[in-house]
Amino acid sequence: MKAFLILEDGTVFEGAHIGADREIISEIVFNTSMTGYLEVLTDPSYAGQAVAMTYPLIGNYGITPDMESERPWVKGYIVRELSRMPSNFRCEGTIQDFLIKHEIPGIAGIDTRALTKILREKGTMNGMITAREDFSLEEILPRLKEYTPKDVVEQVTCKERYTLKGKGKKVALLDLGAKRNIAKSLQNRGCSVTVYPADTPAEEILAEKPDGIMLSNGPGDPKECGRVIEEIKKLYDSDTPIFAICLGHQLMALAKGADTHKMKYGHRGGNHPVKDLETGRVYISSQNHGYVVDTDNLDPSVAVPAFVNVNDGTNEGLRYTGKNIFTVQFHPEACPGPQDSSYLFDRFINMMGGNQ
16 A cells, blocks of 8 residues: 655655554654664654654564563654564564554655655654545645644653662652663662652652652653753752753753753764763764753853764753753663763762662
8 A cells, every 4th residue: 555755845755554554744753773673663752753764674673572661652654664574583573563553654665865865954844644645735734834742741751650679779760751771770770760750749759868860861842841840940959969861951951041942853863972071982872852952051050061962063961060960962771882871870870879
């Protein structure tokens, strides 16, 4: 069956239908990872977005036990070629069946290089995946221009608190759309991790007297998280050690008076070089974000840049002056290097006094 990808600038790609028999409108973004497609599909930070994979063959090792959440969050999936016969000793099924099961539509057989070039030159834009051959651009394009992902953090956060037991430090993890490996990385270091819904009041978290607080990754525009930002201000004032990743990094910056803006096409992939400004060392990082913290007017008495993106010079992390708080834009739990920046979790443990 034919399928069509329609962009808000009027560009139309024709390909083959994959996944569920549904029509969706979403933001269209691209990811440059060669592997890890299951982690991409199940990363809550992709809520409200359809993802185009730039690597041409996707699905050759099938579906494996590597999900970053209970379910996939992408709205649509776009690939050049989808493997129908995966081969791997851990394989539990095909991407095609996985997409159908979770009602995610997609399109295969299009020129993903051309699509990526359009998104890089014109910026991220909205689009529609449809199997209707009688579509009308005059009817569709206004709908595409009006689409905005809404309330995505509320969609992806856990519904109630839960605890992953450990014998070390007590960490409170504010779930803004947390990937599983964040809590796992802390648990592997002996921590007992209590995960809280995004709308949890700061007083409830602090009442448990955690040794440290983790602010997770998540989807959407950080400026739409006004209530969460107000609670983060209270967490900042508590003097509890804090480590924040991705959306958490942006929200902490907004809580302390910095600004954020939407990037032209964002950073999404497993090969982004970031430089630690303290040591001068460069790490390969995994990233998934469309917004970035502005540092031009950053007050050095509040925070100073700690990491920078080697490719485009954008901010990749902050160190807060006089506080046991540091935040990063990239994903140290995602093992792209494969463990280049996992030392940041050890730094967090040391900020809490170590596991002795």
